[in-house]
Structure formats: C-alpha cells, structure tokens
Amino acid sequence: MSDLQALYTAVLEGNAPAAKAAVQQALDEGVNPEELLQKYMIPAMDEVGRLFEANEYFVPELLISARAMKGALELIRPKLVETGAKPVGKVVIGTVRGDLHDIGKNLVAAMLEGGGFEVIDLGVDVSPEKFVETAKEKGAEIIAMSALLTTTMPGMKTTVEAVNGAGLKGKVKTMIGGAPVTQRYADEIGADGFSDNASGAVRVARELVAK
Amino acid sequence: MSAASPQASGTTGLVPAIRSLDQFIYGHAPKPIACGRGVVIGDGTVVPELNFTLPPLDVNVDTWPTVRAQYSEMIEGVCKRAVELEVPALLVEFETLPPMTVNPEWGAEITALLAETMARYHERHGLRSALRLTPNDTRDHVRPPVMRSGMYWDGMVKLFRMAGPSGADLLAIESTGGKEIHDEGLMNADLETMVYGIGVLAPRDMKFLWTEMVAACRETNIVPSGDTACGFANTAMVLAEQRMIPRVLAAVARVAAVPRSLVAYEVGAIGPSKDCAYEGPYMKAIMGVPISMEGRSAACAHLSAVGNIAQAVCDCWSNESVQNVRLLSANAPTVSLEQLAYDCRLLNVAAKTPQGATQMRDWLTESDAALDPQAYVLRPDVVLRLAAAIAAEPTPYLRTRRAVQATLQDIADAAAKNEVKIPANETRWIDRFRKVAEALPEDEDEFITEMRSRLADAPYLPQEYGLSA
Numbered sequence: 262m263s264d265l266q267a268l269y270t271a272v273l274e275g276n277a278p279a280a281k282a283a284v285q286q287a288l289d290e291g292v293n294p295e296e297l298l299q300k301y302m303i304p305a306m307d308e309v310g311r312l313f314e315a316n317e318y319f320v321p322e323l324l325i326s327a328r329a330m331k332g333a334l335e336l337i338r339p340k341l342v343e344t345g346a347k348p349v350g351k352v353v354i355g356t357v358r359g360d361l362h363d364i365g366k367n368l369v370a371a372m373l374e375g376g377g378f379e380v381i382d383l384g385v386d387v388s389p390e391k392f393v394e395t396a397k398e399k400g401a402e403i404i405a406m407s408a409l410l411t412t413t414m415p416g417m418k419t420t421v422e423a424v425n426g427a428g429l430k431g432k433v434k435t436m437i438g439g440a441p442v443t444q445r446y447a448d449e450i451g452a453d454g455f456s457d458n459a460s461g462a463v464r465v466a467r468e469l470v471a472k
Numbered sequence: 473m474s475a476a477s478p479q480a481s482g483t484t485g486l487v488p489a490i491r492s493l494d495q496f497i498y499g500h501a502p503k504p505i506a507c508g509r510g511v512v513i514g515d516g517t518v519v520p521e522l523n524f525t526l527p528p529l530d531v532n533v534d535t536w537p538t539v540r541a542q543y544s545e546m547i548e549g550v551c552k553r554a555v556e557l558e559v560p561a562l563l564v565e566f567e568t569l570p571p572m573t574v575n576p577e578w579g580a581e582i583t584a585l586l587a588e589t590m591a592r593y594h595e596r597h598g599l600r601s602a603l604r605l606t607p608n609d610t611r612d613h614v615r616p617p618v619m620r621s622g623m624y625w626d627g628m629v630k631l632f633r634m635a636g637p638s639g640a641d642l643l644a645i646e647s648t649g650g651k652e653i654h655d656e657g658l659m660n661a662d663l664e665t666m667v668y669g670i671g672v673l674a675p676r677d678m679k680f681l682w683t684e685m686v687a688a689c690r691e692t693n694i695v696p697s698g699d700t701a702c703g704f705a706n707t708a709m710v711l712a713e714q715r716m717i718p719r720v721l722a723a724v725a726r727v728a729a730v731p732r733s734l735v736a737y738e739v740g741a742i743g744p745s746k747d748c749a750y751e752g753p754y755m756k757a758i759m760g761v762p763i764s765m766e767g768r769s770a771a772c773a774h775l776s777a778v779g780n781i782a783q784a785v786c787d788c789w790s791n792e793s794v795q796n797v798r799l800l801s802a803n804a805p806t807v808s809l810e811q812l813a814y815d816c817r818l819l820n821v822a823a824k825t826p827q828g829a830t831q832m833r834d835w836l837t838e839s840d841a842a843l844d845p846q847a848y849v850l851r852p853d854v855v856l857r858l859a860a861a862i863a864a865e866p867t868p869y870l871r872t873r874r875a876v877q878a879t880l881q882d883i884a885d886a887a888a889k890n891e892v893k894i895p896a897n898e899t900r901w902i903d904r905f906r907k908v909a910e911a912l913p914e915d916e917d918e919f920i921t922e923m924r925s926r927l928a929d930a931p932y933l934p935q936e937y938g939l940s941a
Contacts, residue, residue, distance in 0.1 A: 317897055320716040321661035359530075359570060361612055364655055364707065368716075384615060411528045411795055412569055440710075458714075 265292070265301050272305035272333065275325030280333040294340040298377060302337075306330055306375050310460030320368060323459070327375030334377060349377035350470040353396045354405040355387035357416030362409035365439060368459045369405060376463035389416065389423035396424075396433045402470050405462070406452075408439040417442070418450040425451075434469040438462060485871070486863040488856070489760030496753075496852050497829045498786050498819055502760030505743055507695050508602025508641035509594040511561040513744050514762030514787040518819045520812035521563035521604070521747055521764050521790040522550055524805040527797050531571040536578070540585060546796050547586050549806040551593040551601070557813040560820070561600040563764070563788055564590065565644070565747065568631070573607045574624065576631035580638040587639025604697060605640035606746070607631040609648045619649055619677055619936040632685055636692025643689050644697045644746050649677025650732070651703040652932045658708055661721055661901070663876065663908040668923040670704050670725075670732050671872025672916065676937040678735035686740035698761070699736045700749035701729030706774070709750070709846060713775050718901045720883060720894065723845035727879040730754040730862055731871035737761055747790030750778065753850060756785060757859040764788035769811055772804065777844035784836040784852055789816050841892070845883050848892040854882060869916040876909045 265287060271279035280302075287297055309326040312318040341348065352373050356366045363385050370380050381399055383391060392404050404424060408414045417437050424433055436454030437447050447455035454469050456462040489502045501514030513519055524546045531539055547564070554562045566586055572579035583605050593599040610624040611617050618625070635643050654669030656662070678699065689696040700706075705726040712722035729751045737743070743761030745752040747770075752763035766773075767782030770792035776782070783789060791808040799807050823829040833852065840847040848854060861878045865871040884902055886892040894902070913919045924934065935941040 316715050319661070319718055319897075320659055320711070324660055361570075364659060364711070368659065386613060410569075412526055412531065414528050415530050 265297070268297065268333070269301045269305045272302055272326055272329050273308055275322060275329050277329040277332045280329040281336060284333045284336045288336065288340060293344070294337045295344065295346045298334075298337060298341070302330055302333060303377060306463075309375075310372075310463065313460050314458070320459075323375075324368075324371055327371045330375040330377075334374075348379060350403060350466065351379045351381070351399060351401040352403040352405050352466060353381045353383060353392060353399065353401045354407075355383035355392060356385040356407045356409075357413050357420065358386055358388050359416060360408050360410050360413035361385045362407070362439075365409070365459070366407035369407065369438065369462045372459040372463050373405070373466060376466070378463075378466060389420040392420050393423045393427050393429065396429065397427070401433060403434050403436060403466055405466070406435065406437045408437075408442060411441045414439075414441060414446065417446075417452065421450050421452055434472070436462070436465055436469060485866050486758055488758045488859050488863050490757045491856065491860070493853055493856065494830070496757065496785055496856060497823075497833055498784060499823055499829065501743070501756055501762035501787050503742065503762070505695060505762055508563075508600070509591065510600040511563065511602040511641075513563070516823070517560050518786060518816045519561045519563050519788045520554075520559055520809065520816050521565055521788040522805065522809050522812060523565040523567060523747065523791060523793040524550070524808070525567070525793050525795055526569070527795045531569055531578075540582070542796050543582050543585055544589070545803065546805045547589045549803050550809045551589060551599060553802070553806045553809050554601075554813065555593060555597045555599050557810065559599075559813050559816070561602070562590075562809075563602050563604060563744075565604040565606055565790070566640075567606040567646070567793065568608050570608055570610055570613070573610045573631055574613075574627050576607075576627050576634055579605070579607060579631050580634040583635065583638040583640050591639070602641040603639060604642040604644055605631075605635045605638075606644040606646060607635075609645060612648055612652065615652075616931045616933045617648070617652055617936065618933070620680060629684060629688070632688035633692060635688070636694040640694055642695040642697040642744075643685060644699065645681070645685065646700050646702045646746060646748070647678065647681055648703045649681065649937065650674030653927065653930060654704050655707065656930065658711065658717065658721070658725065661717060663724070663905055664912070664923065665927065666725065666728065667872055667876060667912060668919070668927070670701070670728050671869045672920060672923070673932070673937045674701075674704070674732040675735050675868035676939075678732055679739060680938070682736045682739040682741060696736075696741045698741050698743055698745035698749065698755070699733055700746035701733050701751055702746070702748045704732070705729040705751065706748055709776060710774055712846065713777065718898045719777070720845050720880075720898050720901055720905065723849045723883060724876055724879050724905065726750060726846060727754070727849050727858055727862075727875045728872050730758075730859070730875055731868040734758060734871070735868060744788050747788070748792055750782060750850065753785050753852065753855045754859050754862070756787075757855055758863045762787035764790050766790040766792045769808070769815060772808060776846075778840055778847045778850055780836045781840035781847045781850045783815070783819070784833045784850070785855075789819070843893055845892055845894060848883065848886055849879060858882065867916065869919065870914070873909075873912045873914075876912070880906045880909055
C-alpha cells in the first residue's frame, strides 16, 4: 500500500526520484491521480511557498521542489486527461518587448509549473502580438508578463491593450510582475493580477483561473 | 603615495599594486587618470559620478524628440547644481538603453547632446567635467547569445568607435559574457556552474571584447575605463537582498567576479572601474587603477547591504542611476547630484586632516562589515588578503577557483570569531559550498570537459567563447 505522505515529503524536500516513485506506485495501485495532486502534491508546494515566504527556504530549494513536482506531474498528467479532470490552467509567460531580463520570469515559470500549471515560456523581448497569438493558439487562460526596466514597462500596457483589442478581455487574464512594477501600475493599465514574488504569483494565477 | 605596480610574475600571477592598509584609502590610487575637461581621478580628491535614465518611456522614432528633451533637461539640471555646489569635478555616465546601441547613431546623438552641455558649463562656469559613455551589451538580444558577430555586435563596435568623436571622454561597459550560464548556477545555488560561467566563459569574452574596446579608445583618443560584473554579482546581491538566495552565496559571487573583471585591465583598460562594479576595491588593490563605487547613494536604483563600506576606498562616488522624475526639491538626477556632492565634500574635507582619511575609511567600514558577508568581503583588510590570494594564481580560472575557496574559508573563520553575522538559515549552505569549492579541479581542461558534459543542453554557444563547437 502506498505511503502517500512520502509523496508529500518528497515534493517538500525536492527529492524528484522519490516523488516519481511514490506517484508511480500509487498509480499502479489505482489511486485516483486527482487525489494525489490535490491532497499531497499541491499542498506540499504550498508548504514550500510558505517556507520561502517565512525566509526559511531560498529560491534554489523552491526550484528543487518545483522540479520534483514537475517530474511527478509528468506521470500524472496523462491520467488526469483520461479521467477528464480539469487541468489547473495554462499560462503563456515572457519578458516584455525590449527587456532581456529573465531570472524573475524563469522563477515564476518554474513555480507555476510546480503549482501544476502548464507553462508556455516565450522567453525575453516578447512583443504584444506574440503574447496574444500564442495565448489564442494554445488556449491559455493567462498571459504573465515580466519587466525589469521602467523603460520597458509600457510593453505591459500595450500587451493588455492587445489582449482587449483581440476580443479576449475576460477570457485571457493578464498578470504582471518585476522589480519596478506595482499593484498601482497593474490597476492603471488594467492588468488582472500582480505579484511581487514567485510563490505569490502562483496564488494569483490560481485566483485568476478560478474567477 | 608609493605603491608597487602590478607585475606579471611568470607563472605565479600578479603582484598587487597595493599591499598595505595604509596605502588603501579613498581618493588615492597608484595610477591616477586625467580626462575630459580638467578632471583628475585618483589623485587625492573623490569626484561625484552621476548617472541618470528616462522615466517610463518607449524609445522609438516617434518619441525621439521627447527622449532628447529628457536628457537635455537632466544634464542642464545636473550641471547647474554642480556649479552652485562648487564640486571639484563632475563625472557623468551615460549608459545607453538597448535601442541606442542597436541604433548607434542614437547613442552618439545623446552623447553629443550631453557633451555639448558639459563643455558649455566648463567654458562659462569653469565646471570641470568628463563624460563616460557606457554602451549596453546587447549581444544577448538573441538567445543563445551570439558574442562575436552579427548585428548586435556590429552595433556595439560602431558605438565604441563613435564614442570619442561624439564627445565621450571615457568608454565603459557592463558586459554579460557567461551570464547566461552564471544565472542558472545562481538560481540553483550551483557553485560549479557559477564558476564555469564567471571563471571560464566570462574571462574569455572579456579578453575578446576589451581588446576591441581598447583598440577603439586608442584610435579615438579616449580613456578605456572599465567593466563591471553587475550582471553576475549584483544580480546575486539583489537576489540576496530579496532573500531569494543565501547572502553567503552573494558574497562568494562578488569575489568570484574579481578575476573576470581583472581581464579588462590586463588587456589595457585603465579605470576608473564602473560604479556598479562592487569588486572595484579588488581592482584597485591588484591593478592600482582608480575606482568608482556606489552604496547608500544608489538606493534610488537598488537596495544593498554595503551602503557605507562601498565608499571606504572609492575614487569616484556614484548613484548608479536615477529616473528623471520630479521630486519636491528638484528633478531626481539633480537631487542625486546634490547627495553625491555633499558626500564627496565630507570625504575630501576629512582627508585634509592627519589620519582623517583612514579614520573616515574605518568608520565607513565598521558601520557595515560585521552585519553581512557581502559587506565583510569589502572590508579593506579582507580585500587585501583575498586580492593577494587571487593575484597569486596565473589564470582566470585558477584565480576564480582560489577566490571561491579563500572567500568561503575566510567567511567561515570570521563567522566563528563573530566578526560577521551569518543568518541561521545560511550556516548549512557554507558547508555545502565549501565541499563543492574544494572539489573544483586544478586542471581547467578537466573542469571544462566535465561542465560541458553537464551543461550539454544549456542555452549557450561554447564556440562564442573560443571553445570548440
């Protein structure tokens, strides 16, 4: 019989082989994949986020856990599709046009993946058109944008406008982040969500897909 | 001041230019520089260096008149206040935004605009000034970055050569070769990957890039000043400040950046180092060049744990960068200039009294050094100790390896003696890092082979660093 608590611990401690082994054993024993995800894996990542926000974990520990989560998810995802369970969500992410900084964006992408989201990473210097096209093509619920420079922040506004101009307002939610970005700026440009840290970004993304 | 010049000593490395704490003070460098309109750096007077940037604004053909007006407003405000405050000299840094390097004519146009204003203030008001142009490194606009050819490299080279004719007095850069790998290492606290990025790839790129920059400066008769490991060590510093990575790792990243930044001076740069190169004190100690530093004065751009200690041995004192926004008193660049001017005035007055400079240096040091390992590695005596260890090695890789090992050892010893505070959740990291550092091979080829295998799928092109494809 599977020790499902071991799955929780493996994700929490970033032990990818143990996480995958625990998932595989549980699936072989017929445990519902939705139960694995909702009761053990996502709560483990939530605890990782909490430890990070409490200054006990650093980013490298977040990433190790996110990788363990991702590896385990790869085993679960096909089973979830078979059972008709709704995926957590799909996010198109990138650093806006003219901006080449990607550490923050990569971190948010890893944490979103760890949070169960499917992430399409467009990289850096991404035009508003590219964000919108990809979101349409992939059926994404969220466009997540990052900027480090005050001079590239306007790219977030033009992307929000492009989303609205393409008739996607409300269907594709936008969220933003980055060193100079604030909630006030998000409100100003009509972005649906803002976070100033990576684990917070996962919470915001979950709220946006739940709306 | 007497200090030995750095000398290549066969296979044993460099002899540091400064070896005594008495010689390691602000305002004085073994190799002062004269530049611009009557400016001398490192010859006894600390000079303010001001940098500024645009508020949120797209830079394109349509907004260009606004861009010009913004720079015009900034430089006028700064020069006017510099005259009113009777600064001994003013260094202005213009760091281009990406479109101004991709279109080098744009960068040259703003350079000329700034230089003309500074020349006018010199002529009318006697304001001594020099203009440092820092083209930004656009080579990572393509991923993986293409470092030695293509439109981005061509744009940079063109701007290097347009700098002097446009009115710049000094040329600098914040180069990024190896950063694509170092970033990966940093985020994963993977010391080996960090060393591969900054100790193997970065020095190779520095040699290639700075050979070109020094040639351009010599052709156009301007000063090849310096580089900064901002994209490496300041990224680490900011991440540590946000509690994303251990502060110990950021301290190690700082010292590990020293061999990489040294390459510019070995190739022909003469200083002052770039303001955001917090590894500057090591450059001054080893190569004898004057350095620009920033600390509390740069809080307008980023936070840090080294606000005072960064000033301890500076020759120029900078604000990093500030946006042109209106504050209660004046526009932000003018406000920044005023803060720098008063800071420099205090340093320079203190240096006029016997032991004044060393007393001030020690106060600046003591106020920060024990509170954070990043500050600790900037303590002048620690700098001299680690600089000597680094300089003793013959190659950039071996210097980086030694930097990492010696820094971790020094921090561990200091923590044991309560000379530096290490947060409780970081102590486990010191032991982890030390094990990895001690296992770094002495043979660079062996290390390259190992890392190339490990990083076979990493987003970089080895041939762009002179390694086989």
